[in-house]
Amino acid sequence: MINEEIKKQYIPTIGLEIHLEPKTKNKMFCNCLNNPDETIPNTNVCPICLAHPGVLPTINLEAVKLIIKLGLALNCEIPVKARFDRKNYFYPDLPKAYQITQAFFPFCLNGKMTPFLEEGAGEVLIREIHLEEDTGRLVHLPDKTLIDYNRASRPLIELVTKACIHDSKTARAFAESLQVILRDLNISDADMEKGQMRVEVNVSVSKDDKWGTKTEVKNINSFRAAEKAIDYEIDRQIELLEKGEKIVQETRGWDDSKNITISQRIKEGADDYRYFPDPDLPEMIVHGAGGIFDLNDIKKEIGELPNEKKERIMKEYSLPSIKAILFVINSEVFEYFQKTVFEIKNILKDSNNLQKSFELIYNYLVTDILGYVSLKNINFKEIKISVLNFAKLINLIIENRISSRGAKMILEKIIQDDNDPEIVMKENGLEQVSNSEDLLKIVLEVLSENEKTVLEYKAGKVSVIQFLIGKTMAKAKGAGNPGMIKELIERELNK
Numbered sequence: 099m100i101n102e103e104i105k106k107q108y109i110p111t112i113g114l115e116i117h118l119e120p121k122t123k124n125k126m127f128c129n130c131l132n133n134p135d136e137t138i139p140n141t142n143v144c145p146i147c148l149a150h151p152g153v154l155p156t157i158n159l160e161a162v163k164l165i166i167k168l169g170l171a172l173n174c175e176i177p178v179k180a181r182f183d184r185k186n187y188f189y190p191d192l193p194k195a196y197q198i199t200q201a202f203f204p205f206c207l208n209g210k211m212t213p214f215l216e217e218g219a220g221e222v223l224i225r226e227i228h229l230e231e232d233t234g235r236l237v238h239l240p241d242k243t244l245i246d247y248n249r250a251s252r253p254l255i256e257l258v259t260k261a262c263i264h265d266s267k268t269a270r271a272f273a274e275s276l277q278v279i280l281r282d283l284n285i286s287d288a289d290m291e292k293g294q295m296r297v298e299v300n301v302s303v304s305k306d307d308k309w310g311t312k313t314e315v316k317n318i319n320s321f322r323a324a325e326k327a328i329d330y331e332i333d334r335q336i337e338l339l340e341k342g343e344k345i346v347q348e349t350r351g352w353d354d355s356k357n358i359t360i361s362q363r364i365k366e367g368a369d370d371y372r373y374f375p376d377p378d379l380p381e382m383i384v385h386g387a388g389g390i391f392d393l394n395d396i397k398k399e400i401g402e403l404p405n406e407k408k409e410r411i412m413k414e415y416s417l418p419s420i421k422a423i424l425f426v427i428n429s430e431v432f433e434y435f436q437k438t439v440f441e442i443k444n445i446l447k448d449s450n451n452l453q454k455s456f457e458l459i460y461n462y463l464v465t466d467i468l469g470y471v472s473l474k475n476i477n478f479k480e481i482k483i484s485v486l487n488f489a490k491l492i493n494l495i496i497e498n499r500i501s502s503r504g505a506k507m508i509l510e511k512i513i514q515d516d517n518d519p520e521i522v523m524k525e526n527g528l529e530q531v532s533n534s535e536d537l538l539k540i541v542l543e544v545l546s547e548n549e550k551t552v553l554e555y556k557a558g559k560v561s562v563i564q565f566l567i568g569k570t571m572a573k574a575k576g577a578g579n580p581g582m583i584k585e586l587i588e589r590e591l592n593k
C-alpha cells in the first residue's frame with residue numbers, strides 16, 4: 099500500500115482508446131453481412147474480405163455516415179477530406195497482410211464530451227475518431243489453431259481521447275456516457291461483454307507537468323474493470339518510482355480474477371507499419387461542394403442528445419441529476435413517464451399539485467413498477483398498466499383518497515390487468531375517509547369514549563395523541579387519513 103501523502107505528489111495522466119462495432123447491414127468493404135451473432139464459422143465471407151488476388155474493395159457509406167453522426171454528437175470537426183490507408187503487418191487473422199484504417203485523414207477530429215453520468219466530471223477531449231476494418235478471429239485448440247473470418251473486415255470505429263484525464267472515475271464515466279450516446283443514436287449496441295465496445299487505457303504518472311512513461315492496458319471487459327485497472331496501474335507505477343525503479347513502456351493485460359495487470363509485450367520503439375494511402379480506395383470529399391453528405395441532414399437526424407435530455411428533464415420536472423440519469427438511460431421508461439404526466443395534467447383538479455405529481459409518478463414508476471419488472475424478470479414493454487390508469491392512481495394519492503400503503507396494494511393488483519384504480523379501491527375498501535365531516539364525527543365519538551386520555555393530554559402529556567389517532571383509525575376501519583385525523587384531534591383538544 100502506498101502512503102496517501104506520497105500518492106498526492108503524483109499526477110496521473112490517462113488516455114482512452116475505444117473500439118466500437120457500428121451496426122451496419124454489411125461489412126466495411128464488401129457486401130457480406132455484418133452479423134455479430136453468426137455462430138457458424140466462415141459463413142459471412144467472400145473473395146474481397148478473404149483478400150483473393152485481383153479483388154477491389156468499395157467503401158460502405160452506411161458505416162461512414164454512422165461515424166460522422168458520432169463525431170457530430172461529440173462536437174468533433176468533420177474535415178472535408180478523408181482517406182483510407184494501409185497498415186501493414188503479418189498475422190494469420192489478417193488475410194490481406196494489411197489492415198485498412200485511417201492513419202492521416204480521419205473522419206472526425208478534435209471533439210469533446212463532458213461525462214454526464216458522473217456528477218462534477220470534467221470535460222474529456224477527443225483527439226480523433228476513425229474508421230477501419232476488424233480482423234478475423236483465431237480459435238486455439240490443444241493441437242491446432244483455427245481461423246474464423248466472419249469478423250474479418252467488419253467495420254470498426256476507433257475513438258482516441260487526448261491524454262487529458264486525471265482520475266479513473268472520469269475515465270469510466272466517459273466510457274459509460276459514450277455507451278449511452280451510441281445506443282441512443284443507434285450507432286452500436288456497445289455491449290462490452292460481447293466485444294462490441296472494447297476499452298483500452300493508457301496510464302502514466304509524473305511529479306511534474308511532463309508526462310511519465312505510459313503503459314497500455316488491454317483485455318478490459320467492463321466499465322468497473324476499466325476503473326480498477328487504471329487505479330491499479332497508478333499505484334503500481336508510483337510504487338516502482340518510489341523504489342527508484344523505471345517504468346517500462348509496455349502493453350499489459352487486465353486479469354479480472356486477480357485484479358492486477360500483467361506484462362504482455364514490451365514495446366521496443368514504435369512499430370513500423372509502413373502506412374501508405376490505399377491505392378484501391380479513392381480519397382473522399384465527405385461534405386461541402388461535391389461532397390457525399392450534407393452535415394445538416396445528419397445533425398437533424400441526431401436530434402436531442404442524452405446530455406441535453408438530462409438537462410431538460412432536470413429543468414422541466416425539477417428532478418435531481420441522479421433521477422434524470424435513470425430516464426436518460428431508460429428511454430422507454432422516460433416515455434412512459436412523459437405520457438403519464440400528459441394524462442395527469444388533464445386529471446388534476448388543482449394545477450398547484452403538478453410538481454408533487456412529478457415526484458409521485460417518478461417514485462411509483464421507479465420503485466414499484468420497475469421493481470415488479472425486475473422481480474418478475476420481464477421486459478418493461480410487457481407491463482400492462484396504461485398511463486391513464488397509472489395517472490388516475492397518482493391522482494387518488496394526491497387527493498388523499500388512498501394511503502401510500504393502499505396505493506401500493508392497488509398498483510400490485512392493476513399492474514398486469516390494467517383495471518381502473520378507483521374501482522379496485524372501492525372493491526377492496528381502500529378508500530380513506532378524507533371527507534372531514536365524516537371523519538370529525540368519528541373523532542368526536544373517540545374523544546367522548548376516552549375522557550381519561552383527553553384529560554391526560556390537556557394536563558400536558560401530548561404523546562397520548564397517538565393512542566387517540568390509533569383509536570380513530572380503528573373506528574374508520576383503517577381507511578382514515580392519518581394526517582387529517584391528527585389535525586382534527588388537535589383542533590378539538592385545543593379548543
Ligand SMILES: [Zn+2]
Pocket residue numbers: 125128129130142143144145146147148
Ligand atoms: Zn466479404
